[in-house]
Amino acid sequence: MNNSKPIIMPALCCLLALLAGCAREGALVISEKDMPPPEALYERIGADPAPGAVLTGILRVTASLPGERHSFKIAAAARRPDSLRLEDLSVIGVPDFMLTVKGDEIRMFLPRSGEFLIGTESSEIVRRILPPPLRPLDLVSLLYGQPPGVDGARSLRGSVDGDRFRLDVFAGGAWAQSLWVDPASGRMTRLETADRNGKAAYSASFHDFKKAGPGAVPGRIEIETSGPATVRLSLRNPEPELVTRDDDADFFRLRPPEGVTPRHSR
Structure with missing residues (x-):
C-alpha cells in the first residue's frame, strides 16, 4: 500500500496539468481583427428588439x-x-x-405624507430615490442591459480588452462612456459612464441574462457610484417580462389622487 503513493502523485500531477491545458485551449481568444466596426457594434447593443413594448419585473x-x-x-x-x-x-x-418618468418630467407620490411632487431629474425629489450620478432615464437603459444615451455629437473608438470588445464613446470630443461587450453573446457586460464634467460617475455590470420577449435582459445589475461616498446598488430582476401595454395612457404619467394638489419641485 505504501508503495502506491509515489505512483499516484505523479499521475495526479499529470492529470491536473492536462486539465489546465484543456482549460487554456477552451478560453476565448480574440484579437483586434475580430473587432467589428464600432458604429455597427454600438447600434447592435442598443437595438430595440420589441419597439413599444414594456419591460416589467419585481x-x-x-x-x-x-x-x-x-x-x-x-x-x-x-x-x-x-x-x-x-x-x-x-x-x-x-x-x-410611487414614481413615473416620461421624458423630462418626473412625478412622485408619497402616500405616507400625501405629497404629490412634479419635477425633473435635477429636482430634490429624485435624490430621495436614486443616488446623484444615476439619472432616472439611465435606469431605463440599464434594465434593458443597454448603454444610456449621450448628448452631443458622438464618436466611437473600438479596441480589444482581454476577452471583451471595448467601445469608448465620446460626446462633443469628451469621454462619455466605456462599454465592454462579450464577443460570444454580443451582450454588454460592463459599463463605465462620465458625469457632465467628464469625470467618472458610476459603473455597472450585467449578469444572469434572462429571456424576455424576442431578446434577453440582465437578471442582475450591479451599480457602483464613483467618489468618496460610494453607493452600491444590486438590482435583481428574476422574472422579467416584455409586454404590450395600451390599456392605460397615463401609466407612465402618474396622476394625483383626488383631493391632492401637486407641488412643483426644483
Missing part, C-alpha cells in the same frame, strides 16, 4: 451606503427610450413612494 434591491445597508422590493416598468414607473412594495402598510 426588482429585489440591495442598497449599500457608507455605514448603511437596505433591502427592499420595487415593482418596475420601463419602456424605451424615456418612460419609467417605480412603485415601492412595502411589506407592511402603504408604499413609501
Whole structure:
C-alpha cells in the first residue's frame, strides 16, 4: 500500500496539468481583427428588439451606503427610450413612494405624507430615490442591459480588452462612456459612464441574462457610484417580462389622487 503513493502523485500531477491545458485551449481568444466596426457594434447593443413594448419585473434591491445597508422590493416598468414607473412594495402598510418618468418630467407620490411632487431629474425629489450620478432615464437603459444615451455629437473608438470588445464613446470630443461587450453573446457586460464634467460617475455590470420577449435582459445589475461616498446598488430582476401595454395612457404619467394638489419641485 505504501508503495502506491509515489505512483499516484505523479499521475495526479499529470492529470491536473492536462486539465489546465484543456482549460487554456477552451478560453476565448480574440484579437483586434475580430473587432467589428464600432458604429455597427454600438447600434447592435442598443437595438430595440420589441419597439413599444414594456419591460416589467419585481426588482429585489440591495442598497449599500457608507455605514448603511437596505433591502427592499420595487415593482418596475420601463419602456424605451424615456418612460419609467417605480412603485415601492412595502411589506407592511402603504408604499413609501410611487414614481413615473416620461421624458423630462418626473412625478412622485408619497402616500405616507400625501405629497404629490412634479419635477425633473435635477429636482430634490429624485435624490430621495436614486443616488446623484444615476439619472432616472439611465435606469431605463440599464434594465434593458443597454448603454444610456449621450448628448452631443458622438464618436466611437473600438479596441480589444482581454476577452471583451471595448467601445469608448465620446460626446462633443469628451469621454462619455466605456462599454465592454462579450464577443460570444454580443451582450454588454460592463459599463463605465462620465458625469457632465467628464469625470467618472458610476459603473455597472450585467449578469444572469434572462429571456424576455424576442431578446434577453440582465437578471442582475450591479451599480457602483464613483467618489468618496460610494453607493452600491444590486438590482435583481428574476422574472422579467416584455409586454404590450395600451390599456392605460397615463401609466407612465402618474396622476394625483383626488383631493391632492401637486407641488412643483426644483
